[in-house]
Amino acid sequence: MNQADFYSLLPIIVLTTWSALLLIVDLFIDDKKKGITAVLAAAGLALTMGLTLSQTGQTVIGFNGMVILDGFSTFVNTLLLFSGLMAISVAYGYIKRRGIERGEYYSLILFSIVGMMLMAQARDLIVVFIALEMLSIPLYVLAAIDNSNAKSEEAGIKYFLLGAFSGGFVVYGVALVFGATGSTAFAEIAASIATGNAETLLVLAGAALILVGFGFKVGAVPFQMWTPDVYEGAPTSVTAFMAAGAKIAGFSALMRVFATAFPDIAVDIAPVLAVIAALTMIVGNVAAIAQKNIKRMLAYSSIAHAGYILMAFAAFANPALRDDAISAGIFYLVAYAITSFGTWAIVISLEKEDGKGLAIEDYAGLGRTKPLMAAAMTIFMLSLTGIPPTLGLIGKLYLFRVVVEAQFMWLALIGILTSLISAYYYLRVIVIMYMKEGEPETVSESWLTFTWGAMAVLTVVLSLIPASLFAWASGALMK
Amino acid sequence: MNAVPVNYYIILSAILFTIGALGVLIRRNALVIFMSIELMLNAANLALVAFSSANAQLDGQIFVFFIMTVAAAEVAVGLALIVAVFRTKKSIDVDQINVLKG
Amino acid sequence: MTVFIILALVAIITALGMLISRNAVYSALFLVLNFATVAVFYLLLGAPFIAITQVTVYAGAIMVLFLFVIMLLGTDELEDTDNLTWQRPLAIGLAVVLVVEGIYLMLSQNTLGFITTPSEDLGSPQAIGDMLFSKYLLPFEATSILLLVAMVGAIVLTVKNKKGEQS
Numbered sequence A: 001m002n003q004a005d006f007y008s009l010l011p012i013i014v015l016t017t018w019s020a021l022l023l024i025v026d027l028f029i030d031d032k033k034k035g036i037t038a039v040l041a042a043a044g045l046a047l048t049m050g051l052t053l054s055q056t057g058q059t060v061i062g063f064n065g066m067v068i069l070d071g072f073s074t075f076v077n078t079l080l081l082f083s084g085l086m087a088i089s090v091a092y093g094y095i096k097r098r099g100i101e102r103g104e105y106y107s108l109i110l111f112s113i114v115g116m117m118l119m120a121q122a123r124d125l126i127v128v129f130i131a132l133e134m135l136s137i138p139l140y141v142l143a144a145i146d147n148s149n150a151k152s153e154e155a156g157i158k159y160f161l162l163g164a165f166s167g168g169f170v171v172y173g174v175a176l177v178f179g180a181t182g183s184t185a186f187a188e189i190a191a192s193i194a195t196g197n198a199e200t201l202l203v204l205a206g207a208a209l210i211l212v213g214f215g216f217k218v219g220a221v222p223f224q225m226w227t228p229d230v231y232e233g234a235p236t237s238v239t240a241f242m243a244a245g246a247k248i249a250g251f252s253a254l255m256r257v258f259a260t261a262f263p264d265i266a267v268d269i270a271p272v273l274a275v276i277a278a279l280t281m282i283v284g285n286v287a288a289i290a291q292k293n294i295k296r297m298l299a300y301s302s303i304a305h306a307g308y309i310l311m312a313f314a315a316f317a318n319p320a321l322r323d324d325a326i327s328a329g330i331f332y333l334v335a336y337a338i339t340s341f342g343t344w345a346i347v348i349s350l351e352k353e354d355g356k357g358l359a360i361e362d363y364a365g366l367g368r369t370k371p372l373m374a375a376a377m378t379i380f381m382l383s384l385t386g387i388p389p390t391l392g393l394i395g396k397l398y399l400f401r402v403v404v405e406a407q408f409m410w411l412a413l414i415g416i417l418t419s420l421i422s423a424y425y426y427l428r429v430i431v432i433m434y435m436k437e438g439e440p441e442t443v444s445e446s447w448l449t450f451t452w453g454a455m456a457v458l459t460v461v462l463s464l465i466p467a468s469l470f471a472w473a474s475g476a477l478m479k
Numbered sequence B: 001m002n003a004v005p006v007n008y009y010i011i012l013s014a015i016l017f018t019i020g021a022l023g024v025l026i027r028r029n030a031l032v033i034f035m036s037i038e039l040m041l042n043a044a045n046l047a048l049v050a051f052s053s054a055n056a057q058l059d060g061q062i063f064v065f066f067i068m069t070v071a072a073a074e075v076a077v078g079l080a081l082i083v084a085v086f087r088t089k090k091s092i093d094v095d096q097i098n099v100l101k102g
Numbered sequence C: 001m002t003v004f005i006i007l008a009l010v011a012i013i014t015a016l017g018m019l020i021s022r023n024a025v026y027s028a029l030f031l032v033l034n035f036a037t038v039a040v041f042y043l044l045l046g047a048p049f050i051a052i053t054q055v056t057v058y059a060g061a062i063m064v065l066f067l068f069v070i071m072l073l074g075t076d077e078l079e080d081t082d083n084l085t086w087q088r089p090l091a092i093g094l095a096v097v098l099v100v101e102g103i104y105l106m107l108s109q110n111t112l113g114f115i116t117t118p119s120e121d122l123g124s125p126q127a128i129g130d131m132l133f134s135k136y137l138l139p140f141e142a143t144s145i146l147l148l149v150a151m152v153g154a155i156v157l158t159v160k161n162k163k164g165e166q167s
Helices: A003-008 A010-027 A035-054 A071-097 A103-121 A125-143 A150-181 A186-194 A200-218 A226-233 A236-261 A263-289 A294-317 A319-350 A371-385 A391-405 A409-435 A446-464 A466-475 B006-026 B030-055 B059-089 C002-020 C024-044 C048-073 C087-108 C125-132 C137-158 C162-166
Strands: A060-062 A067-069
Touching: A003 A010, A003 A060, A003 A067, A010 A035, A010 A103, A010 C137, A035 A071, A035 A103, A067 A071, A067 A103, A071 A103, A071 A236, A071 A319, A071 A446, A071 A466, A103 A125, A103 A236, A103 C137, A125 A150, A125 A236, A125 B059, A125 C137, A150 A186, A150 A200, A150 A226, A150 B006, A150 B030, A150 B059, A186 A236, A186 A263, A200 A236, A200 A263, A200 A294, A226 A236, A226 A294, A236 A263, A236 A294, A236 A319, A263 A294, A263 A319, A263 A409, A294 A319, A294 A391, A294 A409, A319 A371, A319 A391, A319 A446, A319 A466, A371 A391, A371 A409, A371 A446, A391 A409, A391 A446, A391 A466, A446 A466, B006 B030, B006 C002, B006 C087, B030 B059, B030 C002, B030 C024, B030 C048, B059 C048, B059 C125, B059 C137, C002 C024, C024 C048, C048 C125
Parallel strands: none
Antiparallel strands: A060 A067
């Protein structure tokens, strides 16, 4: 082990140490002042983000090829740390209100982010597996952290059983890939497949099982059934983190595995992924129409968005388009993360202590009583639909372009049609806010207001200057 | 000892994996579901060790070691969750854990 | 070969036993037997260290924890509710088809090689230790964090929130 090894993982090492120390420091913080823990956790994330950004543009392979620091990992890690900051910002007042405030809440979020970052940097299937568990275990606990509430516990156990089940698929897939290629390192797997030494059948079966496992994690059809229940039952601040963080990590791992370990079987797998993407978009958007609870509606919406990102994988079949597909995919993840955190912040503002205030009807009259909040919500709903002037539209445009270039016209068509369907239920929220009479009760809490305000501004402003953000995403290449 | 083709080991592990997956799908007791998941991991371990011996590579066995550690961590959290759910619901039948519409 | 077939049958029967038993304690005990059988396979495959770990960690620690929880909750006689009537035969049917197909595919190609007498030092504790602390140092360290997280998580789940104490 030498300096380069440490340098390749410096942000992760710092964040791990920080979260372990936070566990100890938290013991000395009075129960009434847990806000200090939140601030310390946020400081750790900000410090790590600074370190990550300082590594921009560098490529280092560390720990005997187990991990890599490259443009892709820097970009994804920055996005993950941003999600962590937002997750703490929406949780700060909410968990106090729900009576579930604990110092460990913040440490668990930090550990989960450590797992996610490790996943984005992994270059070996063993590291992918361990990172997957490291990000999942804190999420299982966080989903069930309100342990006097049956719904939260139910969400925790459902998420756990399905997460462990999908972990089993990943492990078996890795076992088959190892058997076929004799290695778990991405580069060696790719080399073994390219030279034709590998058993194609075993590799395909292994890749399919790994895909099934990650399909569960990101909520792709037909493995989406846990999503609405878990999203509804978990405390809303945890749901917000799950929706953004787990998706970013899951997709970044999928992208790296399929781009660097299985490039030569991408042609065989792309049509399958295209069908999965199409089904995911259709099921997510159609099921969302019938929902009356906003958390469930957003859960189905998150399934639908997973479908849009999966479209990027269809373009993997064409090696020339691979980099474009990856940039479009991570750009969409940025757009989704920003919009979804803003939306969840508003949902949290309207949620009452006893879990009421989550029906879409409860948003009636928001346009009159809280014009700014309603305006922000309008922006988020437009962005989720993909209507200008929002980031969601730009994200969809890049994705559709790459899908069309890859000759998947039918897939792009389904994407556009399902976006039209989604307009119905997103715009319904706007209509209810402005057209219906009602007296919605909201909680004004400065960090929540900051979150939805800042996210609304980002959604609009970044959509006006997409080129610079996209240039950064295009620079986020895998080495 | 006579030579056993690796295929036979893989077939055995595939059968065990399928039995485990079946257990997750058809049993309703959360504890039995969890045991079935352990069986799935175990099947993967068997395949890994078999491949490891066939290729004369130690990497597979190292992976098994990691899977065991991770399984232990998962069991700690999973059983804590099951106990916590039982304390509030007095049941671990996943069909009775249905406040959410599922 | 005979040894393999006998052990394989034991492994499959114990796995099915776990699946079918109505009583969770029987399920757990069948699974212990299954794990022990797999440990013997590991010995045959020349992985003594993994075999010992299998017995101590899986059969010894994990399954004892399972039995402990079953006894603690008193849920050993939980009857399965039968509102999955049509899914059950379907799932079993699909699984059988899958297994038969898998066996056919695996037997149709025999290029994976044979396992003869495994070399003595391949799976020795020394070789594994050497690899763990050189090539696989990072995953090894990462699992230590994972265990810490699991420990914290288990404690968080069992200690009730303040809200719960009041009510």
